[in-house]
Amino acid sequence: MAVGLALSILPGCHRESGAGADYGHQTFPVLVAKVERKNVPNELRAIGTVDPYSTVAIEARVDGKLLAVHFRQGDEVHEGQLLFTIDPKPLDAALASAEADLQRDRAQMAQAETDERRFAFLLEQGVGSREQSDQAHATAAEGRATVAADEAAVETARINLGYTSIYSPIEGRTGDLKLHPGNLVKANDSSTEMVVINQTKPIYVNFSLPEDELPSVREAISDGHQLTVAATPPNQNASPSQGRLVFIDNSVNSQTGTITLKGLFTNEEEQLWPGEFVNVALTLGEHPDALVVPMQAIQTGQDGPYVYVVDASNAAQARNVTLGDSTGGEVIVLSGLHPGETVVTDGQLRLMPGATVRVRQSLVAQGGAAS
Numbered sequence: 001m002a003v004g005l006a007l008s009i010l011p012g013c014h015r016e017s018g019a020g021a022d023y024g025h026q027t028f029p030v031l032v033a034k035v036e037r038k039n040v041p042n043e044l045r046a047i048g049t050v051d052p053y054s055t056v057a058i059e060a061r062v063d064g065k066l067l068a069v070h071f072r073q074g075d076e077v078h079e080g081q082l083l084f085t086i087d088p089k090p091l092d093a094a095l096a097s098a099e100a101d102l103q104r105d106r107a108q109m110a111q112a113e114t115d116e117r118r119f120a121f122l123l124e125q126g127v128g129s130r131e132q133s134d135q136a137h138a139t140a141a142e143g144r145a146t147v148a149a150d151e152a153a154v155e156t157a158r159i160n161l162g163y164t165s166i167y168s169p170i171e172g173r174t175g176d177l178k179l180h181p182g183n184l185v186k187a188n189d190s191s192t193e194m195v196v197i198n199q200t201k202p203i204y205v206n207f208s209l210p211e212d213e214l215p216s217v218r219e220a221i222s223d224g225h226q227l228t229v230a231a232t233p234p235n236q237n238a239s240p241s242q243g244r245l246v247f248i249d250n251s252v253n254s255q256t257g258t259i260t261l262k263g264l265f266t267n268e269e270e271q272l273w274p275g276e277f278v279n280v281a282l283t284l285g286e287h288p289d290a291l292v293v294p295m296q297a298i299q300t301g302q303d304g305p306y307v308y309v310v311d312a313s314n315a316a317q318a319r320n321v322t323l324g325d326s327t328g329g330e331v332i333v334l335s336g337l338h339p340g341e342t343v344v345t346d347g348q349l350r351l352m353p354g355a356t357v358r359v360r361q362s363l364v365a366q367g368g369a370a371s
Helices: 019-023 089-125 130-162 211-221 364-369
Strands: 027-034 036-058 064-069 082-086 165-167 172-174 195-210 228-232 241-248 258-265 277-294 299-301 304-310 315-320 322-327 330-335 342-346 355-359
Touching: 027 304, 036 172, 036 211, 036 322, 089 130, 195 211, 195 277, 211 241, 211 258, 211 277, 228 258, 258 277, 277 322, 277 342
Parallel strands: 027 355
Antiparallel strands: 027 342, 036 195, 036 277, 064 082, 082 165, 172 195, 195 258, 228 241, 228 277, 241 258, 277 330, 299 304, 304 315, 304 342, 315 355, 322 330
């Protein structure tokens, strides 16, 4: 994993061995830290984007005049909450008309069924004709079909009337209100969506990793282990939101050489917001007993990365180091340092090998001595 380093030229690279004598008895204020040995998370870092768990665009199912809006745009709404009311009067009238047709046709069907039974009885008694019986049976069957159609028409009218009250299908947060009371709405018109609801609890974070990291990710989850994903919005000091890896795409993007993954977050405090960019850390495991120093201690010179080590006599000596992964403002040192050694974390730019340093709690209050 690449480690970002501040560039500077290693002081004294071409000095004589007595270059430190140029300082005389001057001492330089610095900040320091101890080289520590501890378990460090093995993390893969990326930039991700936040996506809602689900998105619903609310549209009208019937034509009509919008009478009322029962929420404020931007509100959090619950599943089943009333959102809009469309004028129900035209659909009330349509339902009443369908019910009246049903009652009329039921009466006619009853008469037709009576005639059907009468002519069937007469035919059995040898009085009526077969033609009359067949005609009565056909008329009754037609009446029954008409009543069935009327019942369907009544149910359709009742359903359409129900569409005049629009309820939220999910729990989420509403966006910009597109239509206000007084506007006419059209049924199933995708160009005039009324509002969009995004479900933010839980919420997804999408991110991509280089394809050469895929084997390590798959190995980490091969035993059913659940991988942790942390997401932090840029320029925020809040603790990272913690989620879990729930998706690995089934193919690598051949154009970018990356693969898409998703983390799922409960997002109860809504720290993550749809559409924003976040810093993502996917934890694969741990580096046990690793030597770590603060990232600020690392400098880059002609021979590669190095640090200033402060010895018992408060003299600073430059020492080349080999670096590993970085995480949480710290970097793993693979070689070049030992546990308990003291390294300079601020004030390096004024130092040369052999310079005498004075450890301070802060360099800000030292005026001209500040680095």
